[in-house]
Amino acid sequence: MSIHPQIIEKEGKKEFVVIPYEEFVAMQDSLEDYEDLKALREAKAESSEYTPVPLSSIKEDLLKD
Numbered sequence: 001m002s003i004h005p006q007i008i009e010k011e012g013k014k015e016f017v018v019i020p021y022e023e024f025v026a027m028q029d030s031l032e033d034y035e036d037l038k039a040l041r042e043a044k045a046e047s048s049e050y051t052p053v054p055l056s057s058i059k060e061d062l063l064k065d
Contacts, residue, residue: 001026003027005017042043
């Protein structure tokens with residue numbers, strides 16, 4: 001992704017940055033993807049403390065009731 005910012009100065013100091021809308025949307029999508037990936041990694045780390053249960057065992061337990 002390439003960004004084409006326009007910098008606006010106020011009293012000789014850089015104050016604002018303006019980017020084309022399409023670039024803003026692309027940046028927003030990338031940030032959302034990053035947040036999703038971060039949440040997935042956290043969930044995987046939390047789930048590593050649990051012992052997996054085979055599906056066949058769950059089916060057997062459900063059929064017993």
